[in-house]
Amino acid sequence: MARIDTPNRIRGTQDIFGEDERRFARVADVFDRVRRLYCFQRLEIPVFEATAVFARSLGETTDVVSKEMYTFEDRGGDSITLRPEFTAGIARAYVTNGWQQHAPLKLAASGPVFRYERPQKGRFRQFHQLDAEIIGAAEPAADVELLTLADQLLHELGIAEGVTLQLNTLGDAETREAWRGALVAHFEAHRGDLSEDSLARLDKNPLRILDSKDSRDRPIADAAPDIDAHLTSEAGAFFEAVARGLDAAGVAWTRNSRLVRGLDYYRHTAFEFVTDRLGAQGTVLAGGRYDGLIETLGGPPTPGVGWAAGIERLAMLIEEPAEGEPLFAVIPETSAQERRALRAIRRMRDRRLRVTTAYRGNAKRQAELARKLGADALVYVKEDGINVSVVRETPFDHSDLDLMVLEALPVNSLSGDVDDQ
Numbered sequence: 577m578a579r580i581d582t583p584n585r586i587r588g589t590q591d592i593f594g595e596d597e598r599r600f601a602r603v604a605d606v607f608d609r610v611r612r613l614y615c616f617q618r619l620e621i622p623v624f625e626a627t628a629v630f631a632r633s634l635g636e637t638t639d640v641v642s643k644e645m646y647t648f649e650d651r652g653g654d655s656i657t658l659r660p661e662f663t664a665g666i667a668r669a670y671v672t673n674g675w676q677q678h679a680p681l682k683l684a685a686s687g688p689v690f691r692y693e694r695p696q697k698g699r700f701r702q703f704h705q706l707d708a709e710i711i712g713a714a715e716p717a718a719d720v721e722l723l724t725l726a727d728q729l730l731h732e733l734g735i736a737e738g739v740t741l742q743l744n745t746l747g748d749a750e751t752r753e754a755w756r757g758a759l760v761a762h763f764e765a766h767r768g769d770l771s772e773d774s775l776a777r778l779d780k781n782p783l784r785i786l787d788s789k790d791s792r793d794r795p796i797a798d799a800a801p802d803i804d805a806h807l808t809s810e811a812g813a814f815f816e817a818v819a820r821g822l823d824a825a826g827v828a829w830t831r832n833s834r835l836v837r838g839l840d841y842y843r844h845t846a847f848e849f850v851t852d853r854l855g856a857q858g859t860v861l862a863g864g865r866y867d868g869l870i871e872t873l874g875g876p877p878t879p880g881v882g883w884a885a886g887i888e889r890l891a892m893l894i895e896e897p898a899e900g901e902p903l904f905a906v907i908p909e910t911s912a913q914e915r916r917a918l919r920a921i922r923r924m925r926d927r928r929l930r931v932t933t934a935y936r937g938n939a940k941r942q943a944e945l946a947r948k949l950g951a952d953a954l955v956y957v958k959e960d961g962i963n964v965s966v967v968r969e970t971p972f973d974h975s976d977l978d979l980m981v982l983e984a985l986p987v988n989s990l991s992g993d994v995d996d997q
């Protein structure tokens with residue numbers, strides 16, 4: 577017989593199952609709960625967009641646009657890109673739908689994003705993000721609420737302990753111009769020691785050198801002048817208001833005056849929540865203010881601030897989620913009890929109980945299987961009633977169960993017949 581080759585999974589993609597899936601789902605669930613507390617509305621946007629949405633928003637010279645996007649021509653000849661992040665698509669949706677009337681708009685989204693990167697621990701080509709945005713609010717109070725949401729999410733996931741909020745300001749346009757001048761002067765003086773990538777950045781976007789991971793650039797970047805000497809009084813006051821707001825809301829933070837973000841659209845606030853528990857992939861959640869972005873997409877001047885978090889990285893940090901609800905296994909004592917067991921199972925699930933059942937094997941075999949699946953109690957359906965064998969004590973009252981199941985069982989059912997109702 578000819579051998580049939582199984583197509584491989586694409587490099588950097590994942591089949592998420594078992595414990596990994598439970599962790600993943602827990603992150604998504606907690607995010608959904610917390611975003612409701614903060615009145616962020618859930619938004620679904622397309623997985624792909626016209627390439628211009630990302631190229632214009634993120635900036636042509638950024639790593640994401642120049643190296644990491646999945647871009648292709650569709651059958652109609654249009655250039656399409658799989659989303660490498662949410663913010664640009666959400667901004668596009670805001671303009672397309674004329675959502676100015678709803679501003680300030682607090683939005684939450686999540687789902688797959690795609691970047692052509694070198695796969696490694698915590699770094700995939702298809703990964704998943706949580707995303708939160710506030711569009712149409714220029715006030716520092718919006719930055720504060722957005723960051724407080726992030727902080728509460730990390731607390732509720734139980735991982736706030738080892739994660740630090742690093743905060744910086746990138747100032748306003750005037751500040752950035754002045755800072756940029758000082759950075760260029762500094763980097764020019766060390767031109768000979770910079771990496772090739774950073775030499776190219778020196779002309780196009782010198783701020784980006786601060787973000788370099790190349791060991792040749794690090795000492796030069798670390799010695800670069802920081803932004804503080806160049807802050808205009810407005811930019812300084814904005815940063816001060818965010819900082820004081822975070823203190824009032826009980827959000828711990830530290831200043832990282834070297835922090836710049838990889839995308840062009842950031843202004844004023846920039847931040848990352850960082851841990852040392854994930855090796856090189858230590859940033860779990862990051863974002864900032866992007867007041868110019870919506871204009872770049874042809875919309876009206878509209879301020880915005882947002883963040884994104886990698887679900888996989890958060891999922892790696894949390895404790896393995898425990899299943900809160902007790903699990904019951906219903907086991908017919910003999911095959912003659914199978915239909916009565918089905919009836920009991922239906923009754924239990926109607927009452928919102930979690931029930932597992934095997935499709936085959938005798939009672940002993942089914943009990944073994946149920947224990948392996950983590951059942952808290954085995955409910956044997958017998959000719960003369962039920963017998964509950966508790967594997968593990970749970971907050972559940974088993975006398976309720978007796979009633980519930982007995983109710984479901986016909987009284988005269990020596991043959992296991994259930995056709996009596």
Ligand code: ATP
Pocket residue numbers: 661691693698699700701703704705838857858859860861862863884885886887888889
């Ligand atoms: P990094 O510096 O790790 O490449 P980034 O600055 O490119 O991160 P953002 O664009 O800010 O990341 O995306 C927000 C979050 O998405 C990151 O903080 C991280 O948790 C997650 N993330 C980014 N790229 C990947 C990836 N390739 N695989 C898994 N998660 C990722």
Ligand code: MG
Pocket residue numbers: none
């Ligand atoms: Mg990256």
